[in-house]
Amino acid sequence: MKTKLKDKKIRRVYFQEITEEEDLKKKIAKIQLFAQQCRLDVFEMLYKRGNGHWGGSASSAELLATLYCHILDVDPENPQNADRDRLILSKGHAAPMLYTLLAHRGFFPVEELSTFRELNSRLQGHPCMNKTPGVDLSTGPLGHGISVGVGMALAARLQNKKYWTFVIVGEGCLNEGQSWEAIMSAAKFKPARLVIMVDYNKVQLDGASEDIMPLDPLLDKFKAFNLNVSNDIYDGHQVTEIIKSWEWIQQNQEHPCVVIYKTHKGKGVSFMEDNHKWHGSTIDDESFLKGRDELITTLENFSL
Amino acid sequence: MNYLKQIAMRTTFGESLLELAKGYPEIVVLDADVSSSTQTIKFGIEYPDRFFNVGVAEANMVDMASGFALCGLRPIVSAFSIFLTLKATEQIANVICYNKLPVILVGGYAGLSDSFDGASHQSITDIAIMRSMPNLNVIVPADSIELAQALRQVIKLKTPTYLRISRNPSPVLFEDGDQFIFGKIKRIQEGKDITIAACGITLSIAIEAANELNKKGISADVLNVSTIKPMDIDSLVMSVRKTGKILTVEEHSIFGGLGSAVSETLMKNYPVMMDFIGVNDTFTETGPYPELLDKYHISKESIIEKTIILLSK
Numbered sequence: 100m101k102t103k104l105k106d107k108k109i110r111r112v113y114f115q116e117i118t119e120e121e122d123l124k125k126k127i128a129k130i131q132l133f134a135q136q137c138r139l140d141v142f143e144m145l146y147k148r149g150n151g152h153w154g155g156s157a158s159s160a161e162l163l164a165t166l167y168c169h170i171l172d173v174d175p176e177n178p179q180n181a182d183r184d185r186l187i188l189s190k191g192h193a194a195p196m197l198y199t200l201l202a203h204r205g206f207f208p209v210e211e212l213s214t215f216r217e218l219n220s221r222l223q224g225h226p227c228m229n230k231t232p233g234v235d236l237s238t239g240p241l242g243h244g245i246s247v248g249v250g251m252a253l254a255a256r257l258q259n260k261k262y263w264t265f266v267i268v269g270e271g272c273l274n275e276g277q278s279w280e281a282i283m284s285a286a287k288f289k290p291a292r293l294v295i296m297v298d299y300n301k302v303q304l305d306g307a308s309e310d311i312m313p314l315d316p317l318l319d320k321f322k323a324f325n326l327n328v329s330n331d332i333y334d335g336h337q338v339t340e341i342i343k344s345w346e347w348i349q350q351n352q353e354h355p356c357v358v359i360y361k362t363h364k365g366k367g368v369s370f371m372e373d374n375h376k377w378h379g380s381t382i383d384d385e386s387f388l389k390g391r392d393e394l395i396t397t398l399e400n401f402s403l
Numbered sequence: 404m405n406y407l408k409q410i411a412m413r414t415t416f417g418e419s420l421l422e423l424a425k426g427y428p429e430i431v432v433l434d435a436d437v438s439s440s441t442q443t444i445k446f447g448i449e450y451p452d453r454f455f456n457v458g459v460a461e462a463n464m465v466d467m468a469s470g471f472a473l474c475g476l477r478p479i480v481s482a483f484s485i486f487l488t489l490k491a492t493e494q495i496a497n498v499i500c501y502n503k504l505p506v507i508l509v510g511g512y513a514g515l516s517d518s519f520d521g522a523s524h525q526s527i528t529d530i531a532i533m534r535s536m537p538n539l540n541v542i543v544p545a546d547s548i549e550l551a552q553a554l555r556q557v558i559k560l561k562t563p564t565y566l567r568i569s570r571n572p573s574p575v576l577f578e579d580g581d582q583f584i585f586g587k588i589k590r591i592q593e594g595k596d597i598t599i600a601a602c603g604i605t606l607s608i609a610i611e612a613a614n615e616l617n618k619k620g621i622s623a624d625v626l627n628v629s630t631i632k633p634m635d636i637d638s639l640v641m642s643v644r645k646t647g648k649i650l651t652v653e654e655h656s657i658f659g660g661l662g663s664a665v666s667e668t669l670m671k672n673y674p675v676m677m678d679f680i681g682v683n684d685t686f687t688e689t690g691p692y693p694e695l696l697d698k699y700h701i702s703k704e705s706i707i708e709k710t711i712i713l714l715s716k
Contacts, residue, residue, distance in 0.1 A: 229502060237502050250472075253455070260474075284460070
């Protein structure tokens with residue numbers, strides 16, 4: 100640890116507590132808090148490691164937390180269960196957030212998170228399915244997720260299985276031509292229960308998407324490619340909104356769905372938000388202390 | 404061996420898929436808008452639910468196949484060799500090979516066999532690229548019989564495999580009873596003066612050259628190296644221990660293909676004088692297949708000439 104931290108008392112919520120919550124409103128509040136906790140954990144993990152991707156991890160905290168706490172049917176005791184739901188984190192650089200969720204979900208010990216990006220660690224710089232339990236596809240190189248997802252969802256049809264396939268993509272994935280090949284094939288073969296979730300923070304490694312490679316009007320593009328697109332763009336940092344989108348998805352499950360979530364890269368640390376410099380830069384001591392304070396203040400302000 | 408009979412590997416490929424499909428309901432076939440050329444269309448007509456024509460989109464096709472493989476199916480991916488291995492290289496590396504997925508990649512129209520379509524459609528780098536990928540088996544069948552047997556064997560392997568096949572009718576060298584063994588070199592002719600190691604359609608050319616050399620009093624040990632990776636080190640070393648010289652023959656660039664695989668193996672285990680027949684670091688061109696092969700020195704004459712030079716060294 101480069102900087103000594105003062106221990107602060109924060110109300111933590113644990114995975115089991117969330118799943119056991121029967122009141123949906125309370126559950127949502129708990130997932131919201133849980134996502135913020137994971138964000139803080141990731142921030143500390145990346146600071147300690149001195150590398151890794153903060154921006155994209157912070158951006159997908161609520162999306163991943165809601166998936167693992169409320170949506171996905173997965174079993175850490177049987178991670179290869181053929182009937183499980185699949186999640187492809189196509190924007191694989193958000194691995195720290197995925198690992199944090201997988202650990203809390205029980206796929207491997209939470210203590211192991213500190214080995215992220217170490218030599219011999221099961222937690223590779225980008226997700227590796229053959230090393231990390233619970234990872235459904237190795238990702239990192241962008242643009243693979245939708246294609247593989249189409250194959251997975253079609254495999255369900257051929258085998259009369261009912262599992263869901265979720266693919267989380269970012270702008271980088273959608274810059275890749277392959278994604279659009281995959282979108283065309285999703286429209287052609289129309290597998291059921293395939294969901295493309297766009298973590299749309301509009302910032303890439305080198306700068307704002309509108310400067311690097313404009314994607315808008317993104318919703319119209321998806322529609323023009325004949326997918327089942329939600330007209331509502333949801334707030335990807337509000338669990339209530341994500342759960343609303345899940346209701347829409349379930350009503351439209353017979354054809355491949357696309358949902359765009361408006362998010363912020365680096366969400367949770369004001370001076371890092373929407374700033375491409377924090378895509379993958381080392382978090383320096385000063386930024387860490389300031390950022391950590393902000394993340395903790397947000398946590399302290401939660402009331403359950 | 405019956406030289407009179409000629410069958411195109413792609414024809415056999417199409418028929419083999421139909422046969423395999425009966426025993427393996429988990430087989431799915433993907434093609435990139437060339438199914439009438441590669442002959443996967445036969446499978447597509449018979450099993451429309453298990454056939455996916457993805458259009459001209461090789462990268463997406465390879466990754467879709469990976470999705471199938473990850474969910475218990477056995478995908479066989481078909482396209483022109485050059486486009487499969489160059490347009491989907493990263494997908495093959497980062498998705499199929501990195502994750503060790505049981506996908507069979509079949510590169511059709513390989514080597515110069517798409518002769519009239521020209522250099523842009525001819526594949527002279529695929530072995531080099533595929534061979535460098537960790538976890539990937541690389542097989543270059545010498546004829547249609549070997550192709551059919553290879554397919555039956557690799558479907559049982561459950562590891563990523565690249566099969567390189569040819570477009571045009573080529574001599575049937577083997578009989579159904581001849582056994583292709585994955586990972587094994589097969590000696591076709593016994594000789595003591597030089598080893599001639601060939602793969603794919605060049606095996607028949609090597610056999611012809613060896614017969615002519617025999618008339619000149621030179622006896623060649625002719626090897627069929629149909630599995631390029633993993634390399635059968637023992638058989639290779641055993642042959643050159645006896646002959647002390649080796650010439651490789653392939654319908655591929657002399658960089659990175661069979662010749663390179665053999666030379667890497669021998670340099671480490673039993674270095675001998677060696678020469679290479681293949682496309683000599685150049686793009687090829689349009690033309691009738693046999694003449695094209697001749698022009699780029701993948702011919703009986705070249706084998707004879709290089710053998711004599713090697714023996715004089």
